[in-house]
Amino acid sequence: MIYFLRHGLDDERFIGGWSHMGLTWEGRSQVKKTLSFLKEHPIHFDRIYTSDLPRALETAQMVQREFEVPIIEDERLRELNKGDLNGMYIVKANLKYHYGEFLQNMTVDTKYPNGESLRDFWERMASTLPYFLEQDDTLIVTHRGVINYLYYQMNGMFMDGIPTDTNKEQFNVTHASIHEYQPKTKQIQRIY
Numbered sequence: 001m002i003y004f005l006r007h008g009l010d011d012e013r014f015i016g017g018w019s020h021m022g023l024t025w026e027g028r029s030q031v032k033k034t035l036s037f038l039k040e041h042p043i044h045f046d047r048i049y050t051s052d053l054p055r056a057l058e059t060a061q062m063v064q065r066e067f068e069v070p071i072i073e074d075e076r077l078r079e080l081n082k083g084d085l086n087g088m089y090i091v092k093a094n095l096k097y098h099y100g101e102f103l104q105n106m107t108v109d110t111k112y113p114n115g116e117s118l119r120d121f122w123e124r125m126a127s128t129l130p131y132f133l134e135q136d137d138t139l140i141v142t143h144r145g146v147i148n149y150l151y152y153q154m155n156g157m158f159m160d161g162i163p164t165d166t167n168k169e170q171f172n173v174t175h176a177s178i179h180e181y182q183p184k185t186k187q188i189q190r191i192y
Contacts, residue, residue: 001180003140003178004139004142004150005177006141006142007031008028008034008058008176009024010024014090016082017081018115023058031176034192035062041191045137046137047071048072049139050073050140051073051141052078056141057073076128077142078143078146081115081121083113121145121149122158125150129149129150154181
Protein backbone atom coordinates (compact mmCIF):
# COMPACT_ATOMS: atom_id res chain seq x y z
CA MET A 1 0.00 0.00 0.00
CA ILE A 2 1.11 3.56 -0.63
CA TYR A 3 0.11 6.46 1.58
CA PHE A 4 0.27 10.15 0.74
CA LEU A 5 0.53 12.67 3.57
CA ARG A 6 0.12 16.38 2.97
CA HIS A 7 2.50 18.47 5.09
CA GLY A 8 1.20 20.39 8.10
CA LEU A 9 0.26 24.05 7.99
CA ASP A 10 2.92 26.57 7.08
CA ASP A 11 2.60 30.38 7.33
CA GLU A 12 -0.16 31.19 4.88
CA ARG A 13 0.68 34.87 4.92
CA PHE A 14 3.27 33.89 2.33
CA ILE A 15 2.80 32.31 -1.10
CA GLY A 16 3.67 28.61 -1.00
CA GLY A 17 4.95 26.91 -4.13
CA TRP A 18 8.66 26.34 -3.70
CA SER A 19 8.89 28.65 -0.68
CA HIS A 20 11.19 27.71 2.17
CA MET A 21 8.68 28.08 5.00
CA GLY A 22 8.67 25.56 7.80
CA LEU A 23 5.66 24.43 9.81
CA THR A 24 3.80 26.72 12.17
CA TRP A 25 2.94 25.69 15.71
CA GLU A 26 -0.52 24.72 14.43
CA GLY A 27 1.08 22.71 11.62
CA ARG A 28 3.16 20.71 14.10
CA SER A 29 0.03 20.10 16.16
CA GLN A 30 -1.78 18.80 13.05
CA VAL A 31 1.07 16.40 12.32
CA LYS A 32 1.04 15.14 15.93
CA LYS A 33 -2.67 14.30 15.55
CA THR A 34 -1.87 12.46 12.31
CA LEU A 35 0.85 10.52 14.14
CA SER A 36 -1.74 9.43 16.69
CA PHE A 37 -3.95 8.16 13.87
CA LEU A 38 -1.03 6.30 12.28
CA LYS A 39 -0.18 4.59 15.59
CA GLU A 40 -3.80 3.56 16.23
CA HIS A 41 -4.44 2.04 12.80
CA PRO A 42 -2.83 -0.91 10.99
CA ILE A 43 -0.88 1.18 8.51
CA HIS A 44 2.52 -0.18 7.52
CA PHE A 45 5.29 1.64 5.70
CA ASP A 46 9.00 0.92 5.74
CA ARG A 47 10.26 4.15 4.18
CA ILE A 48 9.26 7.76 3.66
CA TYR A 49 9.73 9.67 0.44
CA THR A 50 9.39 13.40 0.92
CA SER A 51 9.51 16.64 -0.96
CA ASP A 52 12.69 18.46 0.00
CA LEU A 53 10.83 21.71 0.78
CA PRO A 54 11.05 22.56 4.50
CA ARG A 55 7.35 22.21 5.38
CA ALA A 56 7.22 18.69 3.90
CA LEU A 57 10.65 17.66 5.19
CA GLU A 58 9.79 18.80 8.73
CA THR A 59 6.55 16.78 8.54
CA ALA A 60 8.48 13.72 7.33
CA GLN A 61 11.04 14.10 10.12
CA MET A 62 8.28 14.14 12.73
CA VAL A 63 6.93 10.87 11.31
CA GLN A 64 10.43 9.39 11.06
CA ARG A 65 11.18 10.11 14.73
CA GLU A 66 8.03 8.21 15.71
CA PHE A 67 8.36 5.23 13.35
CA GLU A 68 12.14 5.01 12.85
CA VAL A 69 12.06 4.41 9.10
CA PRO A 70 14.42 6.01 6.57
CA ILE A 71 13.60 9.28 4.81
CA ILE A 72 14.43 9.80 1.15
CA GLU A 73 14.24 13.42 -0.04
CA ASP A 74 13.16 13.93 -3.63
CA GLU A 75 12.72 17.33 -5.26
CA ARG A 76 10.37 15.80 -7.85
CA LEU A 77 7.68 15.74 -5.13
CA ARG A 78 7.65 19.54 -4.90
CA GLU A 79 4.56 21.66 -5.37
CA LEU A 80 3.96 23.94 -8.38
CA ASN A 81 6.93 26.29 -8.86
CA LYS A 82 5.49 29.80 -8.56
CA GLY A 83 8.80 31.37 -9.59
CA ASP A 84 9.30 34.94 -8.41
CA LEU A 85 6.17 34.64 -6.25
CA ASN A 86 7.52 31.70 -4.17
CA GLY A 87 7.57 32.81 -0.55
CA MET A 88 6.30 36.32 -1.32
CA TYR A 89 4.54 38.01 1.56
CA ILE A 90 0.89 38.30 0.58
CA VAL A 91 -0.04 41.94 0.68
CA LYS A 92 -2.92 42.31 -1.74
CA ALA A 93 -1.96 45.83 -2.77
CA ASN A 94 1.63 44.73 -3.45
CA LEU A 95 0.54 41.68 -5.45
CA LYS A 96 -1.98 43.72 -7.41
CA TYR A 97 0.60 46.42 -8.17
CA HIS A 98 3.36 44.05 -9.29
CA TYR A 99 1.44 41.04 -10.61
CA GLY A 100 -2.20 42.15 -10.98
CA GLU A 101 -2.43 41.81 -14.75
CA PHE A 102 -0.52 38.53 -14.69
CA LEU A 103 -2.78 37.00 -12.02
CA GLN A 104 -5.99 38.16 -13.72
CA ASN A 105 -5.04 36.67 -17.07
CA MET A 106 -3.73 33.27 -15.94
CA THR A 107 -4.55 30.15 -17.90
CA VAL A 108 -3.23 26.60 -17.50
CA ASP A 109 -0.42 27.57 -19.88
CA THR A 110 0.61 30.81 -18.15
CA LYS A 111 4.02 30.39 -16.56
CA TYR A 112 4.74 32.11 -13.27
CA PRO A 113 7.65 34.52 -13.79
CA ASN A 114 10.72 32.24 -13.60
CA GLY A 115 8.46 29.32 -12.66
CA GLU A 116 6.07 26.75 -14.09
CA SER A 117 2.62 26.83 -15.63
CA LEU A 118 -0.07 24.47 -14.35
CA ARG A 119 0.40 22.41 -17.50
CA ASP A 120 4.16 22.19 -16.79
CA PHE A 121 3.36 20.99 -13.27
CA TRP A 122 0.87 18.36 -14.48
CA GLU A 123 3.38 17.11 -17.05
CA ARG A 124 6.03 16.91 -14.33
CA MET A 125 3.63 14.87 -12.18
CA ALA A 126 2.73 12.61 -15.13
CA SER A 127 6.41 11.72 -15.53
CA THR A 128 7.22 11.63 -11.78
CA LEU A 129 4.39 9.80 -10.04
CA PRO A 130 4.61 6.45 -11.88
CA TYR A 131 7.94 5.81 -10.14
CA PHE A 132 6.43 6.43 -6.70
CA LEU A 133 3.31 4.41 -7.46
CA GLU A 134 5.52 1.36 -8.05
CA GLN A 135 6.83 1.52 -4.48
CA ASP A 136 5.12 -0.57 -1.83
CA ASP A 137 4.79 -0.04 1.92
CA THR A 138 5.65 3.61 1.42
CA LEU A 139 4.59 6.93 2.93
CA ILE A 140 4.97 9.92 0.62
CA VAL A 141 5.01 13.35 2.26
CA THR A 142 4.20 16.02 -0.26
CA HIS A 143 1.88 18.90 -1.16
CA ARG A 144 -1.77 19.39 -2.05
CA GLY A 145 -1.07 19.94 -5.76
CA VAL A 146 0.73 16.60 -6.04
CA ILE A 147 -2.02 14.69 -4.23
CA ASN A 148 -4.74 16.51 -6.17
CA TYR A 149 -3.04 15.53 -9.41
CA LEU A 150 -3.28 11.89 -8.38
CA TYR A 151 -7.00 12.28 -7.63
CA TYR A 152 -7.56 13.91 -11.04
CA GLN A 153 -5.63 11.09 -12.72
CA MET A 154 -7.28 8.22 -10.86
CA ASN A 155 -10.76 9.66 -11.39
CA GLY A 156 -10.27 10.16 -15.15
CA MET A 157 -10.63 13.91 -14.83
CA PHE A 158 -8.09 14.90 -17.51
CA MET A 159 -9.10 15.84 -21.03
CA ASP A 160 -6.33 16.76 -23.45
CA GLY A 161 -3.91 17.16 -20.55
CA ILE A 162 -6.18 19.54 -18.59
CA PRO A 163 -8.34 18.58 -15.59
CA THR A 164 -12.04 18.97 -16.29
CA ASP A 165 -12.46 20.66 -12.89
CA THR A 166 -9.56 22.49 -11.25
CA ASN A 167 -11.24 23.23 -7.91
CA LYS A 168 -8.30 22.48 -5.60
CA GLU A 169 -10.59 22.03 -2.56
CA GLN A 170 -12.72 19.21 -4.03
CA PHE A 171 -10.65 16.24 -2.82
CA ASN A 172 -10.37 17.42 0.79
CA VAL A 173 -6.56 17.35 0.81
CA THR A 174 -6.25 19.36 4.02
CA HIS A 175 -3.07 19.91 6.01
CA ALA A 176 -1.69 16.67 7.51
CA SER A 177 -4.38 14.54 5.83
CA ILE A 178 -3.58 10.97 4.74
CA HIS A 179 -4.65 9.44 1.43
CA GLU A 180 -4.37 5.73 0.69
CA TYR A 181 -3.49 4.59 -2.83
CA GLN A 182 -4.28 0.99 -3.75
CA PRO A 183 -1.98 -0.10 -6.60
CA LYS A 184 -4.13 -3.07 -7.65
CA THR A 185 -7.31 -1.07 -8.16
CA LYS A 186 -5.56 2.23 -8.94
CA GLN A 187 -7.82 4.07 -6.51
CA ILE A 188 -7.08 6.75 -3.96
CA GLN A 189 -9.12 7.77 -0.97
CA ARG A 190 -8.70 9.95 2.07
CA ILE A 191 -8.42 7.89 5.24
CA TYR A 192 -7.60 10.69 7.69
